[in-house]
Amino acid sequence: MALAAALSQPLITSKREAFEALRERLRPTAMPPAAPLLSSAIPGLDRALGGGFPRGTLATLEGAQSSGRWSIAARLLAQATRRSLGAVLDAGDLYPPDLVAAGVALERLLIVSAATPLVVARAADVLLRSRACAVVVLAASPLRAAIWRRLAGLARKSGALLLVIVTQSPPELRAVAGVRVRCERNRGVVCLR
């Protein structure tokens, strides 16, 4: 019986197949797969979003300076760096000690210097295609609608959350954003979509 069961298994012909087979066998004991929603750990915001930010989406955090956009982004990065990698496209204004205070594991946070819109677009493209990062954060750059569409598509394929921080979304960004959150000083957040 056991022999018959063993013979019914497909033959393993390569290391990759052996690895995949081993992974399948061990899957029940492995960590559960990531939830489809990434919680911000801010109860009111998570409730408004139906549980959290959906993975595989382009989301915008909109609002003026000091409205708390980066505080929310830091919480999402903290969640992401618990099990995976996070990435920030930095224009030189990042202050890492505050990220640590927000719970971000810096050893799992990729900081990519990107000063021009072209570099921002290309770096975000590479990060999303790699499927290595659970969250990619970037401050909005004046990019064309086609580029935003491409980045949103890549986020969908890779299952990563692409978080764009912006004062006010331009129409081309609004068109592709799956989630829009507006942060207002002293008033909290408003989910627009």
Place this chain on the structure above:
Amino acid sequence: MLAVARTPMLLCVLADTGDAILWERMLDALDAVSPLVDDVRVGLAYLDMRGMPGDARRWIARTREVLMPYGVGVRIGAGADKFTAYTAVRVRDGTICAAGGERDFLAPLPIDLLEIEERPRERLRLLGVTTLGALARLPHGAFVRRFGRDAARWHACACGEDRSVFLPRAHAVAIEASTFGEGRVEEEAQLFFALRVVLARVCADLERCGKRAGALELLLELEDGTNRRIEIALASPSAHEKTLGDVVRAKMTGGTFPCAIVGLRLRAVRLEEGGETLPIFAADDVDPRSVAVTLARLEAVTGEPPRRARTHAAHALERRFSYESFSFHPERGRKAAVERPMPAMPETPVPQLRLLAVHEIEVRLRGGAPAFVGDRAVRSYAGPWRIEEAWFADTPIARDEYDVLLDDDTLVRIYRQGRHWYLRGAYD
């Protein structure tokens, strides 16, 4: 592994470099001075000179001679054990501590050389123990009981009896493949084909030796007789052909050469023990192969390697963090995670300071405190936090910092230096 006897001399070599590939070459050169080289870390090595002809002065001169071509500042010292040799270097370049005279040599030097942690060092200072001689005079048993296990090592070092083990560096295995005289490469596709062929041979050799490469060194010979050397660092050591191929491809994409390529040599360097960590147990754990390729692609896109941040205890904001190249070692990461748990997630969001390009601003005071920043009224403020560095900083800072909430609800960090006010950043 061998313990160093007291009488033979050790040379300590301290080089001003953080470049691991260059350091590897310097270590290879040191093989010409002594067959036993202990590679402690990048920039620090010990040479066991037992049985070598000559005396310490000649060994030091010889070491300088072999390291001179690398153009790196090098300091060398000699002593009977590792700590004495290291201290000799720290005291002055070229210092030799003769065997038997360690205790007298070390006695007047400060205990800071022992790299003791801040708290025990402060306790020792309060006890009046500020020199190695004073520390050596303490009764060994009582001192170790009072200060713990590390104190035994401090005491032995202060007495000139460091018993640290000398770990000779293993013989470097050269894994490389090349192709010369098989035609000219003028197009990108041809170059990638040639690279694939050479890389397959290197990867096969890596697998046979049970090694992984931490970096690749590519030498391209051009038709005009010049050579182009390209170093390709890997975020995570690998022997996987596809991963290495993708990394090399990402590094080479967009590169231009003045003429055709007529030969190439690929060498695997910074070899580590073989085996590859693959994510089996964690469904969304990070795949180091994909990270390695991503890092190379990002470097090709941005022109500089992606970074990771590190935080430090410091007074000034800008000195509380630094950046280093991003590397990913899942196995080390897991160990580190056990030893140092993840930072706890605070219950409420933490305001994030965004650093702005520092520029002078106009601030009006009322009762000595900021009342207006530009034309915005200050609703409330926190501070001042006085930051004053003196002799211990290269460029001392003396300033008062404030967090200021303006009437439009913007929260900013400003500071006063002398009579002038500056905007440092804004919270978001």
